[in-house]
Amino acid sequence: MxxxxxxxxxxxxxxxxxxxxxxxxxxxxxxxxxxxxxxxxxxxxxxxxxxxxxxxxxxxxxxxxxxxxxxxxxxxxxxxxxxxxxxxxxxxxxxxxxxGLAMRQRYNGNKAQELTPQVLARVKDPRIEMALKLERLFGLRREEALKLRPVIADRGDRLMLQASWTKGGRYREIPIWHPRQRSLLDEARAMCGDGSLIGDGRNYKQAQDHYDNTLLKSGIRNAHGFRHAFAQWRYKTMTGWPCPAADGPTADRMTAEQRAADRRVRFQISHELGHGRLDVVDTYLGPVRPVKESRGA
Missing domain, CATH: 1.10.150 (DNA polymerase; domain 1)
Known part of the structure; x- marks a missing residue:
């Protein structure tokens, strides 16, 4: 070698x-x-x-x-x-x-979907239901939701994700800023005890296959849309207005102060989602510039 x-x-x-x-x-x-x-x-x-x-x-x-x-x-x-x-x-x-690489054409319409009681009723598995709720209220990926150990991650005012649970091995923290998040984590701790949603007697691959099969039987085709919904919810609570993907204003309709707030909030959400670059957030929130203008850039 x-x-x-x-x-x-x-x-x-x-x-x-x-x-x-x-x-x-x-x-x-x-x-x-x-x-x-x-x-x-x-x-x-x-x-x-x-x-x-x-x-x-x-x-x-x-x-x-x-x-x-x-x-x-x-x-x-x-x-x-x-x-x-x-x-x-x-x-x-x-x-x-x-x-000299072409920029990614990231935004292709609003992919957010809400995790309604009707959707959850089709799941039929409490642990998979909990995983989906964690994706919706904390913006977690499937792997992160399944591997998360609430007893370790829950620090009261923030959720700490160990590198071994995350995509690319990126440690990160997500603020616990809403009562719905606090309530959900309390439920997750009671369900998981000292472990995770993978459960005893299974490895991650088996838990992943079970998750995928359960969603397939439940007719859920795009669970990643719940992560999009989290990002848009987070954006609105931090700025006071909806993001462009949810029919909110683009840069041409913002004041200078709003544009500064938009950029600041996108950086924060990028971190909470576990992404290293700001442009990736366009997938979730929509581009800050009008779509026609960004395509011609």
Missing amino acids: KDLNFDLLSITRHSGEGSYSTQATRARGLQQLADELHGLGYKLKAARNLAPKHVDALVASWKANGIADATIRNRLGWVRWWAEKVNKPGMVPADNVTY
Whole structure:
């Protein structure tokens, strides 16, 4: 095994960030990057030797080989993780436009859906019902809702999500700011005891399959829409007006103060949803600029 491959393998094995699936995908991706750099003539002896010229060479190679922009963005995510682990977090720009990549066309209509009593009545499983409620009231992903251990996460005024529960291994905190959230967490603690919604005698994969099968039988096709509903609810309570996706004002109809508040709130919601970039929030809240204008940008 080449020096760089071995070093990256050691880093990934000791990181422990994210689910097993996330860790495995990242480890394979980093090994691929090491092989590509070697093929391009860069025989790095250690991961800490990563430099901007190496990233530029990788991106240029990917483009020359016709790799889609979406795939390049994903690979750059691995490079950013690598850079962070060798104490070079700012080396790879957060903005993919720097590398000449097309911006994601994220917004494709309002995907939010409300978790009504009628929807919950079709679920027939108290633990899956609780998972859906956590997605709706805290903006959790499926994996996060199932792995969450309320007795550990509930800190009174905030929900603390351990890295091993979250996508990409990103620790984060979500404020507990509404009585509905407090009440739900009390229910979750009573249901889970010292554990999680996965339950005793099952692993996460089995719990995930059960979750998916239960939703399929219940006729729920887009549980991620409950996470969208959380983001829009959060936006409205923090700004005082609905987001663009929910027919709220876009930038051309906001005052300067409202535009500043919109940006501040989007940053906060981005953090609470576990995203690293502000533009991702457009998927949930709608673009702050009118859609026609953003498409022409």
